[in-house]
Amino acid sequence: MADPARSDVAPSKIEICGVSKRYATDDPDTPLVLDNINLAIGDNEFVTLVGRSGCGKTTLLNIIGGLVESTHGDVKVNGRTVSGPGQGKGMVFQQHALFPWLTALQNVGFGCRNKGVHKAERDQIAHQLIELVGLHGFEDKYPAELSGGMQQRVAIARALATDPEILLMDEPFGALDELTRLEMQDELLRVWSAHKKTVVFVTHSISEALVLSDRVILLAARPGRIRREFPIPFPRPRKRTDPQMIALYDDIWKSLA
Amino acid sequence: MVTSRIISGLCLIILLLLWQFAVMSGFLKPFQFPPPSRIGEAIVELAVSGFPNGERIWTHVGITLWRIIQGYVLAIGLAVPIGLLIGTIAVLDKLTLPIITFLRSVATLSLLPLVIIWFGTGELTKVLLIAYGCFWAMLSNVIAGVKYVDPVMIRAARTLDTRPLAMFVRVVIPAALPRMFAGARMALGVGFMVIVGAEMIGTIQGLGALIMEARTFYRSDITIVGMLFIGLLGFTITSGLSWLETILLPWSKGLSEVRR
Amino acid sequence: MTTSVRWQDAVLGAAGTGGLFLLWELASRSGLVSTNVFPAPTTAIIGTLQTVPLADILGHVWTSLGRIFWGFALGAVLGTVIGIASGWYRALGVLTRPLIELLRPIPPLAWIPLAIIWFGLGEPSKVFVIFLGAFFPIVTSAYRGMIGIDPALLRVGQTMGLRGPMLLIRVAVPAAMPDLATGIRIGWGLSFGVLVAAELIAADRGMGFMIMNARQLGDVDVIVFGIILIGAINLITDYAIGAVIRRRIGRWHAI
Numbered sequence A: 001m002a003d004p005a006r007s008d009v010a011p012s013k014i015e016i017c018g019v020s021k022r023y024a025t026d027d028p029d030t031p032l033v034l035d036n037i038n039l040a041i042g043d044n045e046f047v048t049l050v051g052r053s054g055c056g057k058t059t060l061l062n063i064i065g066g067l068v069e070s071t072h073g074d075v076k077v078n079g080r081t082v083s084g085p086g087q088g089k090g091m092v093f094q095q096h097a098l099f100p101w102l103t104a105l106q107n108v109g110f111g112c113r114n115k116g117v118h119k120a121e122r123d124q125i126a127h128q129l130i131e132l133v134g135l136h137g138f139e140d141k142y143p144a145e146l147s148g149g150m151q152q153r154v155a156i157a158r159a160l161a162t163d164p165e166i167l168l169m170d171e172p173f174g175a176l177d178e179l180t181r182l183e184m185q186d187e188l189l190r191v192w193s194a195h196k197k198t199v200v201f202v203t204h205s206i207s208e209a210l211v212l213s214d215r216v217i218l219l220a221a222r223p224g225r226i227r228r229e230f231p232i233p234f235p236r237p238r239k240r241t242d243p244q245m246i247a248l249y250d251d252i253w254k255s256l257a
Numbered sequence B: 001m002v003t004s005r006i007i008s009g010l011c012l013i014i015l016l017l018l019w020q021f022a023v024m025s026g027f028l029k030p031f032q033f034p035p036p037s038r039i040g041e042a043i044v045e046l047a048v049s050g051f052p053n054g055e056r057i058w059t060h061v062g063i064t065l066w067r068i069i070q071g072y073v074l075a076i077g078l079a080v081p082i083g084l085l086i087g088t089i090a091v092l093d094k095l096t097l098p099i100i101t102f103l104r105s106v107a108t109l110s111l112l113p114l115v116i117i118w119f120g121t122g123e124l125t126k127v128l129l130i131a132y133g134c135f136w137a138m139l140s141n142v143i144a145g146v147k148y149v150d151p152v153m154i155r156a157a158r159t160l161d162t163r164p165l166a167m168f169v170r171v172v173i174p175a176a177l178p179r180m181f182a183g184a185r186m187a188l189g190v191g192f193m194v195i196v197g198a199e200m201i202g203t204i205q206g207l208g209a210l211i212m213e214a215r216t217f218y219r220s221d222i223t224i225v226g227m228l229f230i231g232l233l234g235f236t237i238t239s240g241l242s243w244l245e246t247i248l249l250p251w252s253k254g255l256s257e258v259r260r
Numbered sequence C: 001m002t003t004s005v006r007w008q009d010a011v012l013g014a015a016g017t018g019g020l021f022l023l024w025e026l027a028s029r030s031g032l033v034s035t036n037v038f039p040a041p042t043t044a045i046i047g048t049l050q051t052v053p054l055a056d057i058l059g060h061v062w063t064s065l066g067r068i069f070w071g072f073a074l075g076a077v078l079g080t081v082i083g084i085a086s087g088w089y090r091a092l093g094v095l096t097r098p099l100i101e102l103l104r105p106i107p108p109l110a111w112i113p114l115a116i117i118w119f120g121l122g123e124p125s126k127v128f129v130i131f132l133g134a135f136f137p138i139v140t141s142a143y144r145g146m147i148g149i150d151p152a153l154l155r156v157g158q159t160m161g162l163r164g165p166m167l168l169i170r171v172a173v174p175a176a177m178p179d180l181a182t183g184i185r186i187g188w189g190l191s192f193g194v195l196v197a198a199e200l201i202a203a204d205r206g207m208g209f210m211i212m213n214a215r216q217l218g219d220v221d222v223i224v225f226g227i228i229l230i231g232a233i234n235l236i237t238d239y240a241i242g243a244v245i246r247r248r249i250g251r252w253h254a255i
């Protein structure tokens, strides 16, 4: 945190080069969902995407994650073009996407099991993460037996379990109450700074973006373009009531509207 | 909940009493509507001396059950691997879709005359007909189960570095299981439907035969006993299957009907 | 793009079907399978059209369709009304459910003897058995659809001032539609199967009778032709019902 200009100096972890997207079902003459997006995200940087609903945040995140193919342009991670999902890119989905036939603990351990981690170690990791997201005592519940916010927290724990270097999070705290949300924000920042992760985070809350990220990217809809970028050079932990923060908030708010 | 059960039970009892009374008072003809008392006597008769030719009710139940089990197991055993294969390989699915749709539409019992010409009126004919009906019901559900796994789930698994084999074994198959169980239940229903038709020809053993035979002897009470027993048999096996599902798939709230 | 994919699917499907028929045709023509046992599709169709007058065939089809129409229509209407009403009005449910649950596991064909005793050997007994085939799946799925309605939807309706029968018509029935639609398709398939079986056992006309009669005459061509005909009619009618359902509710509920 001592180095505010870090993202300019460090080599880019994620490079988004001229990415455009049109879905196959779209009419050819509607504007593009994403139109020539260029963005470089540094190692250990925390970037937030904001923008009106439907502006293409999820689409962009899916393209970075290698789940959706771009129509033009490509995404590089560590200098190599992304060809598919996985490989160190953890993802939290907007719709949780938990496996309904696995308990909370098993859902969290799913990725480790793919890596061949032994059951004892896997369970230990999963227990720790369950604890981290505040779901102690719910390890053996199935997703259908958890509330929406609890499901979301399991999904976050699942993405963290394999300790990916990149975290792609699509409104991960959307279903949480204000208090849990604040707690989870603190935990995320702790994990991020302790484990040197690069985070791309989607949110609808400007104040959440301000508290968390190094940089806020504002997307415009149809055609989906980067409207503005807002570096947030303040040291953490940040106070929402800080006058500088309030000024930035107003600035983003005006650009959004 | 409990009170509504009691009321339900009371309603049934009242209905039975009304029926008995209507026959005794001559309002309903005993041959057309054998009263509950007669049906009770018929059950005793079937259990003790048997009908026809001394075949007791247990023989009929056992034989029907054995025929269904053979056909059903054969059908499920074939449909599951074939369905998993077709559901996984998109080209295979597209190649076979119209054929499967058509063969499933073929009314199983319309095959009866042909199968009789091929294999006579013996056991094989009955088992094959049951297997045919069950097979298509199961197959199309296995294929659909595999094909329509929630794509978001597949995506989530892919972000967790799931390799193809693990994807199949640990994501696709579990996600398809509720649908497969629904198929197994549907197939069972088809099996019970077919067995009655199949047993109406060329045999005097089995519940279907009992039901038909009784009519030629003007024993409508025995027909009703046969119906009760086949209903009971079907109900028991279906419940067993549902129970198995809740044991094996505790996470699934039960795909009572096939949606999607 | 979507249209070309659809074309590709159709071509693949046609190729698969064509391939199977070709194999069957070849197996039969090369003498691998005896024509007296399992004739090639062309042999069966040509053979039938040569021996049985077209008017007779159409007559059988017409008779069968008439039976299934009445049986199914009766089953669908009664099943829908009773299913929805017993799901909506608690008291009615308590009265009707036990009887329906008791009778539902009895296969429709097992009713044939009683149907004959009650209604004689004529048309009503066949219509009755077909009715049973349609009624039970439809009444059950309509009832399930009703009791499975998301309570939140009903509450929304109530907050908008809907009450009693209006809530039933405007919210509950549409919400139960997908389940009802499933039941209707299952009911159609079942009553079709029942129809054929009923005609095999006791009839002097209809498609089921046509093939059973052909067995007595040893005419395999007609049997195979009949099986294909029955299957095709079932397929087409089921497709038509499915298309109507998709038109009505396909946009908001994937089937």
Ligand SMILES: Nc1ncnc2c1ncn2[C@@H]1O[C@H](COP(=O)(O)OP(=O)(O)OP(=O)(O)O)[C@@H](O)[C@H]1O
Pocket: A023, A024, A025, A026, A033, A052, A053, A054, A055, A056, A057, A058, A059, A060, A094
């Ligand atoms: N699979 C798809 N097929 C066709 N169009 C799609 C698909 N997914 C998204 N879109 C379209 O792309 C646009 C952007 O969608 P996207 O889900 O990326 O928005 P978003 O910014 O994540 O919105 P929200 O904040 O509501 O989650 C929308 O107009 C949407 O209709």
Ligand SMILES: [Mg+2]
Pocket: A057, A058, A059, A094, A170
């Ligand atoms: Mg989104």
